Amino acid sequence: xxxxxxxxxxxxxxxxxxxxxxxxxxxxxxxxxxxxxxxxxxxxxxxxxxxxxxxxxxxxxxxxxxxxxxxxxxxxxxxxxxxxxxxxxxxxxxxxxxxxxxxxxxxxxxxxxxxxxxxxxxxxxxxxxxxxxxxxxxxxxxxxxxxxxxxxxxxxxxxxxxxxxxxxxxxxxxxxxxxxxxxxxxxxxxxxxxxxxxxxxxxxxxxxxxxxxxxxxxxxxxxxxxxxxxxxxxxxxxxxxxxxxxxxxxxxxxxxxxxxxxxxxxxxxxxxxxxxxxxxxxxxxxxxxxxxxxxxxxxxxxxxxxxxxxxxxxxxxxxxxxxxxxxxxxxxxxxxxxxxxxxxxxxxxxxxxxx
Ligand code: SF4
Numbered sequence: 032x033x034x035x036x037x038x039x040x041x042x043x044x045x046x047x048x049x050x051x052x053x054x055x056x057x058x059x060x061x062x063x064x065x066x067x068x069x070x071x072x073x074x075x076x077x078x079x080x081x082x083x084x085x086x087x088x089x090x091x092x093x094x095x096x097x098x099x100x101x102x103x104x105x106x107x108x109x110x111x112x113x114x115x116x117x118x119x120x121x122x123x124x125x126x127x128x129x130x131x132x133x134x135x136x137x138x139x140x141x142x143x144x145x146x147x148x149x150x151x152x153x154x155x156x157x158x159x160x161x162x163x164x165x166x167x168x169x170x171x172x173x174x175x176x177x178x179x180x181x182x183x184x185x186x187x188x189x190x191x192x193x194x195x196x197x198x199x200x201x202x203x204x205x206x207x208x209x210x211x212x213x214x215x216x217x218x219x220x221x222x223x224x225x226x227x228x229x230x231x232x233x234x235x236x237x238x239x240x241x242x243x244x245x246x247x248x249x250x251x252x253x254x255x256x257x258x259x260x261x262x263x264x265x266x267x268x269x270x271x272x273x274x275x276x277x278x279x280x281x282x283x284x285x286x287x288x289x290x291x292x293x294x295x296x297x298x299x300x301x302x303x304x305x306x307x308x309x310x311x312x313x314x315x316x317x318x319x320x321x322x323x324x325x326x327x328x329x330x331x332x333x334x335x336x337x338x339x340x341x342x343x344x345x346x347x348x349x350x351x352x353x354x355x356x357x358x359x360x361x362x363x364x365x366x367x368x369x370x371x372x373x374x375x376x377x378x379x380x381x382x383x384x385x386x
Contacts, residue, residue, distance in 0.1 A: 040070050040292050045251050047293060052243035055289045060281060064319055067288035070295045071320040080345070081298055081323040081353040083135040083168065084128035088116045088156065093141035095172075095207045097195070098271040099232060099264055102141040108269035115140065118155050125160045132342070132352050133326055136160050137168035137191065137228075143208070144173040154185035161186050168228055168258075173208065173216045176223075183223035189258060190220040191228035197244025200237045217252065227256040230300070233286050234264035234278035242286050250293040258323065259290055259297045263304025280312050284319050291320025298323040310344050317348065 055063065071077055091112035093102045101108035125136045138156060145153060153169065160167050169182065170191035182190065194217075195201065198210045220227055229252075231245045249256060263283050266273050290299050300323035301308075301316050308316070326341065345352065 040066055040295070043255060043294075043296060045253065045255075047247050047250050049240065049243055049247055052247050052289065052293065053240065055292060056239050056243060056285055060285070063285060063288045064315075067291040067320045068318055070292050071322070074296050075322055076353075078349055079322065079351050079353045080317065081135065081300075082133045082326060082341075083137050083300070083323060084124075084131070084133035084326045085137045085139060085302075086116075086121060086124045086128070087113070087141075088121055088138045088153075089114065089140035089142065091141055094143050096205060098204045099235060099267070101267040101270060103270075106269045106271070108267055115149065115152060118152060118159060121156050122159055122163070125163055125165060128326070129163060129165055131326060133165070134352070134354065135166040135168055135189070136163075137170065137189075137325075139170040139191070140172070142172040144175070145171045145178060150178060150181055154181055157182065157185040157187045161188075170228075173212055174219050176219055179216075179219040179223035179225070183225050187225055189226045189228045191258075191260070192216045192220065193230050193232070193260065193262075194245060194248055195231045196235060196237050197241035198248065199244060200235075200241040203237075204235055214248075217256075221254065226258070227252075227254070228258035228260065229256040230258075230260035230262065230290075230302075232262040232264055232303070233283055234275060234304070235272055236275055239282075242282075243289075246286070246290055246293055249290075255294040255297050257297055258300055259294055260300040260302040260323075260325075261287055261290055261321070262302050263307065265304050265307070280308070280315075284312070284315050287316050287321050288319035300324065310347075313344060314348055317350065322353075 058066070068077070091102050091110045092104045093100070094104060096103055096105050101110045121138065128136055138153070138160075140153070142149075153171065157167050157169065166188045167186070168189035168191055169187055173192075174182070174190070179190070192213060194210070194213055196204055201210050217227055217229055229249060233242060249259060263278060264272060264275060266275055287299060287301075299321045301313065301321045302325045305313065305324065324341065
């Protein structure tokens with residue numbers, strides 16, 4: 032690929048066309064990974080990965096019909112339903128997550144949207160987890176303006192609400208809420224001043240044009256989501272997608288690389304489906320620009336072998352977990368980023384794609 036065509040990659044853009052995105056997907060694999068890695072190094076330390084932990088604060092019995100989800104009440108997956116977790120129990124899990132090296136604690140509830148009576152509990156969770164010195168994220172379904180504001184006032188850092196797939200393929204996966212509903216919740220989260228975590232799932236039978244459509248939707252939002260989880264479908268028995276064909280791992284890695292190029296300053300997260308990936312596939316995902324992972328909730332047990340396995344992989348790859356830094360203001364963030372970039376540019380292995 033001619034070097035000149037790399038010039039504009041690395042800049043934040045919000046005007047991607049589907050053809051431009053498909054052109055990225057069509058690059059030879061090595062060119063795509065090389066480009067993504069260069070873009071990655073413009074904005075991030077390539078050897079640091081942010082670690083989040085996910086805690087299910089209310090499990091199962093969800094009225095929605097997301098075809099991939101074992102928590103939907105419509106599918107018989109054998110999942111045990113649990114009511115909203117007590118605040119003290121959530122804090123116990125958050126402390127364990129922090130001790131395992133997580134800097135962000137994500138709390139998820141299987142709701143269509145939170146009810147008025149739930150809000151005092153979830154906002155208390157946000158305040159108390161923050162007091163432990165962790166970043167907070169919640170995913171509670173659709174929000175109205177007041178709920179978004181309440182969460183922001185409690186100090187919630189991130190709100191997760193995924194778009195899942197392209198607008199065209201969406202109807203194959205969910206019928207109980209619209210794409211527009213999702214975009215409106217994302218808009219409310221932004222308007223209330225919180226950071227956005229939004230991504231999708233790969234391997235649900237969608238085509239490349241749908242993957243391109245999903246990434247186009249995310250990248251063409253007025254602001255890129257700060258976190259972009261790219262999930263690989265976990266085929267759960269009892270859900271409509273249990274028989275879906277296996278995804279070619281290279282298709283998944285391509286998606287990570289294209290997300291990195293299109294949203295150069297976002298944290299691109301490897302989340303669901305990571306357990307099914309080999310160490311080599313995860314390493315390739317980091318090379319393609321993934322720089323955030325989830326420790327699953329089951330990893331919060333005492334033995335925690337999976338977490339140890341993650342740390343061993345980090346060690347084998349020379350990766351450090353990203354530290355949580357609380358900045359007083361945006362100027363401090365810019366200054367820190369500029370310092371990191373200068374440091375990278377002095378690195379003899381750094382190649383400036385913009386020149
Ligand atoms: S809204 Fe969330 S919890 Fe409910 S079925 Fe969809 S993905 Fe599952």
